[in-house]
Amino acid sequence: MDKYQPQDIEQAWYETWETNNYFAPSGNGTPFSIAIPPPNVTGTLHMGHAFQHSLVDSLIRFHRMKGDNTLWQMGTDHAGIATQMIVTEQLAAEGKRPTDLGREKFLERVWEWKETSGGTITSQLRRLGASLHWETERFTLDEGLSRAVLEVFVRLYEDGLIYRGKRLVNWDPVLKTSLSDLEVESEEEPGHLWHLRYPLADTPDQYLIVATTRPETMLGDTAVAVHPDDERYTGLVGKEVILPLTDRRIPVIADPYVDREFGTGCVKITPAHDFNDYDMGQRHELALINILNDDATINDNAPQKYRGLDRFEARKAVVADLERLGLLEKTEDHKLPVPRGERSGVVIEPYLSDQWFVKIKPLAEPAIKAVEDGDIEFVPRNYENTYFVWMRNIQDWNISRQQWWGHRIPAWYDADGNVYVARSEQEARAQHDLSDDVVLSQDDDVLDTWFSSALWTFSTLGWPEQTPELETFHSTDVMVTGHDIITFWVSRMIMMTLKFIGEVPFKKIYVTGMVTDAEGQKQSKSRGNGLDPLDIIDGISLDDLIAKRTDNLMQPRMAERIAKNTRKEFPDGIKAFGTDALRFTFYAIATRSRTIRFDMNRVEGYRNFCNKLWNAANYVFLNTADKPFSQNDEAADVVDRWIVAELHRTIAAVNQAMETYRFDLAAKALYEFIWDEFCDWYVELTKPILNSPDVPADLIEAKRYTLLSVLEQILRLAHPFIPFMTEEIWQQIPAQVRSQGKTIMLQAYPESDAARIDEQAISDVAWIKDVVTGSRNIRGEMDISLAKPIPVIFSNGSDEDQRRLEEYRSLLTFLIRPSDIGWLEPDAPKPPASTHLIGEMELLVPLAGLIDKDAEIARLDKEIERKEKEQQRTEGKVGNKNFVEKAPPEVVAKERDKLTEIRSALAKLRQQRADVVELE
């Protein structure tokens, strides 16, 4: 075999798998299905994706190998706002605006962009080894899914669960669309608190002072509010104040919502431009005065001089004018949460407009119940809380977006403003008996992208048709996703699927942690700390990485800092580690933690692990190729029985880990078995046998078989995690050992057989390991090279020890490289020696001339000190009456045994020390 070079093997195998249709569901096994969280069709793969999809792929491959009828449904999302923004930017570079093209032409342009860039994400998924069922790949805007969207919208409308109304919504004044609460991100930013004087109508020389962070909205004030119990203002409730800069008189009202501690305890009420004020306005039947246009400039409802000003210019003008009039009490610095559009980054405006909403409470109730009843289970469990808190306080969902790219709302209006909702214009006409001369125009808005993704698990399977796929694969088994998307997507899928299919979309939700950079910072383009998974697979030079991270930044001034940090973190760029190593890293770090710092050193470590397995396979092939081997349990020795036992323990551990979504434990079990047991011990222990002329042929043949067989099982066991190299190696296993199949992908997953776990073999090999480790310790401590043979003498051994030494003498000889190995004569004095304890037995390496007396004494002192501490602690326990009386008897017995052992060991160590001191 050649050196391990992942790039030489990975891509070719993926093509083979795909062209042979191995990813397709098949057989009559239990259906197992997962729907991919649809990536944005024009997007690229980031670390979070790679992480999630790697986890899913292991589950899919695991279940496929277990014989389940397994489907991983592929599809992409049209990502309404994100995609429209990209194309709008492209147009801007040509000096055009979407309106210059018009709706039709603009959409053509977006479809073109989708065609050219839509392949990126799918080819990246292939590089990752994702065994997706590409044949039934779907897209949220394709015909079938659009039909599902239409159907759902119309039925919800018919059930009275969709309504249209003028409401205060989150308005993005740059994109000129409404956004749902979830698309708005609030962060604290420095600002000011202005204290304004509002003169009382009856006595204009007196005034109330209101505190506000948004003085320009005072132009739309329709009341001033105080707390009903606030004694400072009780006399004023019901009176009026004069709203400065306008000629309006507005009432003073009392409402318990007012925070008496904030500012002066007196707040201005602007129902058309603040969500809380809107609610209060509803309670008190206040007028709504909208003072903004859709681009956040001041409109004609405001006094002449402010009209047309941008909101922030208007703020300055209002403050200046109030100050000139002596109506500005004071200005304070103040931090306040500022809402910004998730996509555009601009300050969001509460804005009054006509929108479509889903009445959500009736849908939320069964969705809450499904989780309460355990029909859907969160893994880890505690994410249920996030879900419940969100669902129990859920607000109606604004689903209309003033965009073009998306599912157009199936509502038509006649000249009188009557609205007709139907699956098509024809249906609308037919249902309402409208003659052809009634002119209908369709609603210009499209639906929130999440509306179509909410239908994902069943729309991709053909709904509203009752397809065999829907019948077989729905509900899906598990949804793997990040916690950031529970509210956006997971909760909405649960609601919609329960409503339209009557069953849950998935039985389990595995919530992954969030992959951050080494500093624990969220990875993002603007921070310039993002990693492209393919750069870890293929490698990238430092210069290319910097170029990639600083290219096309929203804030170009960040470029220098990003370059500096990148140079510091990756001084030599990133090496090509290959997909298998990257994937294995993901499993190893998939702990229950919420954030996962991605550490490139670990990728390197797991690349080394892949290399280790590769080389072990090389060893197996070198020693079995063109040589006879045969399965022969009678001829196999204790070491063979031991490695099989360890293999079966590992098989059990991996299976259990996968059933419980503990990918980290699965990875750990594989890593430790393959490296620590198979490579470091088993392979070493085969060497003296395979190359010795004195060993019976049937043992050698049995051992060759064990090597091949254990390797073959390791490959199947590890395949879901490191699919490429396991396939590559598996193909080279002789057919007699590996069955006649064409691919490892479709072989049976190993199952643990308790009968193969031979405890006697395990304890014998543990003894061998102890003896070898003991002699290695002595060599290590004394700096004696393996090239220099050392005499080894045992003393005080039991019958069992004697048997084992006889039986394993040749193995020990090979591993220890002694000049001589044997028992101390019964009455002979112990020679001066470096020593090691193996239970009751002592291992002596008499090195009269070579021994470093001081070093040996120091080593023994340390050992004695350690044992003394342990003795003290154990004596304390055993001597404690309470412990002896109250602790379980087996624990007490265990402690007593331990104490006996410690005492015996201590006595020996002290004797050894005395012996060494005696040396001249």
Place this chain on the structure above:
RNA sequence: GGGUGUUUAGCUCAGUUGGGAGAGCGACGGCCUUACAAGCCGUAGGUCGCAGGUUCGACCCCUGCAACACCCA
């Protein structure tokens, strides 16, 4: 302000019914031992955030505090 989570070796993290503190990387020392130097052998390093409590016994359970992170308002 409310909620959730985190705090274990220099770094990144395991530690699943409360009963002997672990791994990888890094550090140090020694090895080209015919699968692998992307390797092998060995060594050092931790009052398990702080303070109480429960218990015969606490990294683990309870209370409080601190720092950090995220979510919601």
